Amino acid sequence: MTLIKVNLCSYLKNTVVNVIERGVMTQELWTEVDRYITDLLVPADPVLDATLAASHAAGLPPHHVSPNQGKLLMLLALINRARTILEIGTLGGYSTIWLARALPVEGKLITLESNPKYAEVARNNIVRAGLAHLVEVRVGRAIDTLPKLATEGYNQFDLIFIDADKPSNPEYLAWALKLSGRGSLIIADNVVRNGSVIEPNSEDPSVQGVRQFNKMLAVEPRVSATAIQTVGNKGYDGFAIAVVTPED
Numbered sequence: 001m002t003l004i005k006v007n008l009c010s011y012l013k014n015t016v017v018n019v020i021e022r023g024v025m026t027q028e029l030w031t032e033v034d035r036y037i038t039d040l041l042v043p044a045d046p047v048l049d050a051t052l053a054a055s056h057a058a059g060l061p062p063h064h065v066s067p068n069q070g071k072l073l074m075l076l077a078l079i080n081r082a083r084t085i086l087e088i089g090t091l092g093g094y095s096t097i098w099l100a101r102a103l104p105v106e107g108k109l110i111t112l113e114s115n116p117k118y119a120e121v122a123r124n125n126i127v128r129a130g131l132a133h134l135v136e137v138r139v140g141r142a143i144d145t146l147p148k149l150a151t152e153g154y155n156q157f158d159l160i161f162i163d164a165d166k167p168s169n170p171e172y173l174a175w176a177l178k179l180s181g182r183g184s185l186i187i188a189d190n191v192v193r194n195g196s197v198i199e200p201n202s203e204d205p206s207v208q209g210v211r212q213f214n215k216m217l218a219v220e221p222r223v224s225a226t227a228i229q230t231v232g233n234k235g236y237d238g239f240a241i242a243v244v245t246p247e248d
């Protein structure tokens with residue numbers, strides 16, 4: 001163990017020295033540190049590995065969160081003692097499984113996915129993970145399925161994870177506010193977009209969607225929010241995290 005630590009430290013030291021000498025952070029370093037964190041703190045998990053393998057075999061794009069981001073989501077749900085979770089953007093159910101693992105036995109997670117094929121892959125993955133009793137996958141454009149949740153009486157999800165089509169983020173935030181209450185967490189992935197989030201005149205609808213979403217967070221009196229930059233094997237991006245605060 002000590003030997004591994006020493007080798008790892010000297011590897012990192014050399015890498016960091018290289019980076020400082022070159023004056024740039026590299027994808028290579030981010031990936032190595034991501035691997036180091038994942039190996040140390042997010043042990044290999046056959047269920048999650050099978051989820052990614054099945055998603056890949058079914059031809060789904062690799063747009064899932066990374067293992068340590070998935071664990072971060074689970075930890076945030078645990079910290080908030082979430083009993084009900086809403087996810088917008090299921091893909092193969094990888095982040096869904098991380099989040100559902102934080103739920104108590106009587107908990108509930110509803111995840112929204114527009115692509116029926118992806119939803120089917122996700123359902124199978126969720127069954128394999130032994131979480132089918134907690135998770136419901138709803139198929140349809142989120143902008144159509146969100147209002148239905150409201151009519152069904154959902155108004156207090158403890159955690160809402162927004163991770164679908166980014167141009168719609170402002171609408172998803174408006175819905176998240178309708179479907180949450182005091183103490184709820186609202187989390188959104190991909191809010192930095194390789195740094196392009198700081199380009200006010202970007203013609204990329206995803207950048208504009210994220211910029212508007214971030215601006216809404218800034219002026220919304222019902223939330224206290226921040227965003228953190230993330231680097232790793234998924235490149236350079238970020239999470240926005242908001243907590244719904246008491247209204248005055």
Ligand SMILES: C[S@@+](CC[C@H](N)C(=O)[O-])C[C@H]1O[C@@H](n2cnc3c(N)ncnc32)[C@H](O)[C@@H]1O
Nearest residue numbers: 063064065089091094095113114141142164165
């Ligand atoms: C980034 S992926 C989600 C990744 C997933 N949260 C994870 O980390 O494992 C985005 C997903 O949102 C879905 N999506 C895109 N537009 C949507 C919409 N209008 N309504 C619902 N889902 C949508 C895509 O089909 C895709 O599966």
